[in-house]
Amino acid sequence: MNSFLSANAELMITLVKIALLLFIVLTVNAYLTWFERKVVAHIQSRWGPHRVGPHGLLQPLADGLKFLFKEDPTPAGVDKFVYYLAPLLALALALTSIALIPFGPDPIRLFGRDIYLGITPPDLNIGILALFAVTALGVYGVALAGWSSNSKYPLLGGLRSSAQMISYELALTMSAVGVLLMAGSFNLKKIIEAQAHHPEWGLFGWNVWPQILGFFCFFIAAVAETNRVPFDLPEAESELVAGFHTEYSSFKFAMFFIAEYTSMITVSCLCSILFFGGWLSPFPASWTYAHYLPSAILIPFGLWVIWDGIRYETLFGRIVLPGVGTAITALGALFVLLPEVNAFIQAPFWLLSKIFVFLFVYVWMRGTLPRFRYDQLMAFGWKLLLPLSIVNVILTSFAILAKMQWWGAK
């Protein structure tokens, strides 16, 4: 057994990493639904979920159990194979795309091996291309679900979503070209490193400044690609009941749900990596005291959770919340006390913070913006976003050419 483990160590590590990432992503997804409901509720002056567990924190668990135990009828006349394949495909592709994201530049040394954060090593040569390839296949889950359900609303929803995803994928890919030109590579790690050429500039070295046009196109196209508000035409409930997943219930519906939230996380990762410096700190490299920022956030937050928990109205909350708060405070204290750990968590901390900000923007938009009309959506994609992203590519190319010609920079 031991010799087998050491002979296939690479394989074993990858399997453990896959299991771990799956667990983390699914948990984050579950709490993302809680976060979304809470934030949208507060935008609309409501409380949101607050019955199940303290602050409604056990609501995702209750929802998950409900999905598992609900009856799962298969409608008459569906194309069985494709009907069962579609949610699987949607979920598998969404999870594959997140496996291609690197979460930090430095490996952890465990058991005498370098273990990178993220399933693929961070310097995958075709990193972004592979991501786009997986995203390009993502449309099948939705389109096939709509077609195989043998019902008119899902069919219309599926058609709409295929058309929408084809249209916006062009703008999505074209708007990333500017960043690729500046980095000169498809490699996600090199794209991030290219934004760190001037360590003293901090956040002003990020791609979002020269590529503001590209970021504008990329983010809008990405929101459309994930079928979120204001581009959630495929599931416009006032017109199409629930769009492509009308005929799905129980866990098959949950799979579409998880796929949608996972692709939200992937898109947030891509936005932060391509335009916001990925795991780079927004502060100049000489501000070393900024390294204590994770602790400076975690410790007060943990103390606040303890304080809030002591006064909580249910006994369960008075026990659980201070416990969680103590754990968070202890984590913050740990980072202060162990400088090596603190240095290591800087990169993942910044990447995760940026991802969190983008997820908040997603929810914020859902709470704020009305839905587009279908013809507006198509006109916007083809007549505004695509030309803008092409203009961005041309401008960036000329700028790089001019830089090479006159300043002799490489």
Place this chain on the structure above:
Amino acid sequence: MTAQLAVFLVLAAMAVTGAVSLILQKHPIHSALSLIVVMISLAGLYLLLGAEFVAAVQIIVYGGAIMVLFVFVIMLLNAGIEEHTSISKMAGAPGLLLVVALAGFVAATIARSTENIQATSQTGELASTLGISNMLFKDFVYPFELTSFLILVAVLGATVLAQREKS
């Protein structure tokens, strides 16, 4: 090398199964799905040969764009199950002969050039992104631009044909 061979065998089996299933399926959507399986297995084979860029582009262009359009059109037309005719004798006899001839030809080629195939499995520099872009935009820039012009003409032609009934 054994792991590579195993991956190759799995991918090749997937590609062949997909191709056979493409012909045998009765419903157009199932045929389209089989074709997607073929495309993705081919991308895997390219990856195995070290041609990362070609593999990614294979999935993006064929697996993503073109096959999505196929599926989209099949869904839009709501094409049903195809009627199957018995194979005509005209096509049957020469077809069988051609299959045997092709199989023999491929087998003979493989049997004769085992060493060459081994030697060319390292594509390396030529298939990298840099190598391909050097070829496309330096060595073969005029044929490349002419091809894109041809595609533009085809797009214009399609638009004109589609709009003919209105005018």
